[in-house]
Amino acid sequence: MTLGFTSVKFKNFRNLDEQEIDLSHKEVYLIGENGQGKTNFLELLYFLCYASSFRNRNDKTLIREGENSLYLSGQFHHTSDFISNRLDISLDNHQKKIKLNGKSVTDRKDILSNMPCIVFCHNDIYFVNGSPDKKRIYMDQCLSLHDSLYINDLRQFRKILKERNFLLKKGEKSMLSVYTTQLIDKGFPILEKRKTLFKFLNEKFPEYYKLVSGTDLDLKILYNASWKEIDKVQVFGMMEQKLEKEIQYGLTLSGPHRDSFTVMQDNKNFNDYASTGQLRIVSLLLRILQSEYYQEESGRNPILLVDDVLLELDKDKRERMMSLFPRYEQIFYTFLPGYKNEISENSLSFTVNKGKLEKKNG
Numbered sequence: 293m294t295l296g297f298t299s300v301k302f303k304n305f306r307n308l309d310e311q312e313i314d315l316s317h318k319e320v321y322l323i324g325e326n327g328q329g330k331t332n333f334l335e336l337l338y339f340l341c342y343a344s345s346f347r348n349r350n351d352k353t354l355i356r357e358g359e360n361s362l363y364l365s366g367q368f369h370h371t372s373d374f375i376s377n378r379l380d381i382s383l384d385n386h387q388k389k390i391k392l393n394g395k396s397v398t399d400r401k402d403i404l405s406n407m408p409c410i411v412f413c414h415n416d417i418y419f420v421n422g423s424p425d426k427k428r429i430y431m432d433q434c435l436s437l438h439d440s441l442y443i444n445d446l447r448q449f450r451k452i453l454k455e456r457n458f459l460l461k462k463g464e465k466s467m468l469s470v471y472t473t474q475l476i477d478k479g480f481p482i483l484e485k486r487k488t489l490f491k492f493l494n495e496k497f498p499e500y501y502k503l504v505s506g507t508d509l510d511l512k513i514l515y516n517a518s519w520k521e522i523d524k525v526q527v528f529g530m531m532e533q534k535l536e537k538e539i540q541y542g543l544t545l546s547g548p549h550r551d552s553f554t555v556m557q558d559n560k561n562f563n564d565y566a567s568t569g570q571l572r573i574v575s576l577l578l579r580i581l582q583s584e585y586y587q588e589e590s591g592r593n594p595i596l597l598v599d600d601v602l603l604e605l606d607k608d609k610r611e612r613m614m615s616l617f618p619r620y621e622q623i624f625y626t627f628l629p630g631y632k633n634e635i636s637e638n639s640l641s642f643t644v645n646k647g648k649l650e651k652k653n654g
């Protein structure tokens with residue numbers, strides 16, 4: 293293992309008991325009945341990578357009921373630098389404090405590439421059948437993990453968007469064209485990078501879907517870019533034409549904040565016909581492709597957190613999906629007890645019972 297968690301320490305994180313756990317193993321399994329804390333443990337690892345949850349945006353729900361604060365600490369192994377990194381996070385009702393190797397981190401962006409981790413979880417299905425904002429989360433996660441310029445552009449774009457919307461609401465026309473130009477300048481690199489991402493996804497997605505599903509259904513992912521014009525000048529012209537309408541709504545009606553994507557079967561929206569299992573295959577493939585994109589762009593392998601989503605597939609499809617699994621530095625799986633036989637021998641496994649992890653082997 294060249295990159296991964298070596299140990300974690302935590303207190304008051306959801307239902308998990310206060311514990312210190314050694315994790316220096318490439319494959320780690322968490323086995324337990326429903327509602328015991330397996331996903332909470334994956335969420336804890338994710339929180340140590342990004343200082344945010346993959347389940348919801350309200351950090352306060354992470355604090356154990358009846359408590360006022362939580363504390364997490366992770367030790368990471370990076371052989372490339374020959375150092376062990378340590379990340380500490382504390383959270384109370386008012387504040388989140390992050391420290392990397394003892395030094396305060398004020399911008400979450402500064403820890404994003406420290407421990408590249410990709411989670412496969414139940415909510416990923418919303419990338420296929422959810423609202424456009426869920427789909428944009430997928431695009432932005434794919435691009436942000438290796439590209440801090442993308443994060444900067446996105447942040448500046450959102451700031452200009454907010455100011456432009458404010459002017460639209462007030463109906464103040466005089467400054468609007470300046471904001472339109474700025475919005476397009478920041479929005480265009482986002483659009484270009486998203487186009488590149490979808491080109492990459494479509495190079496492999498149709499063939500992967502056929503392989504895992506065992507059918508010859510021809511699927512592809514259609515990027516629904518809000519700005520269809522070919523250059524900035526044309527976008528500006530289009531936006532000037534729609535200005536009156538935007539003032540009427542008090543909103544910027546086009547731009548990357550309105551982008552989406554659709555999985556298409558020929559000319560139809562796959563979502564209108566697909567079974568839950570088929571949607572699950574697509575959502576898993578999106579995560580696999582996210583990992584491959586990260587590998588291609590950064591030359592590194594991520595850490596994978598895999599909640600028991602694979603169990604929604606029948607055995608054959610699950611095996612075919614596993615054959616596509618991306619290269620990783622370390623992997624964490626959650627399992628229900630009945631699936632023990634699928635656990636590989638050289639792994640480390642824990643049972644999770646009422647918020648307590650207990651080592652089984654390794």
Ligand SMILES: Nc1ncnc2c1ncn2[C@@H]1O[C@H](COP(=O)(O)OP(=O)(O)OP(=O)(O)O)[C@@H](O)[C@H]1O
Binds near residue numbers: 308324600
């Ligand atoms: N802030 C919190 N404080 C205490 N307990 C919490 C908190 N948030 C969630 N829980 C508890 O955590 C448990 C859910 O754990 P988790 O989501 O990890 O389940 P799981 O083991 O992954 O099970 P499943 O197989 O059903 O997904 C629930 O019992 C829930 O009440």
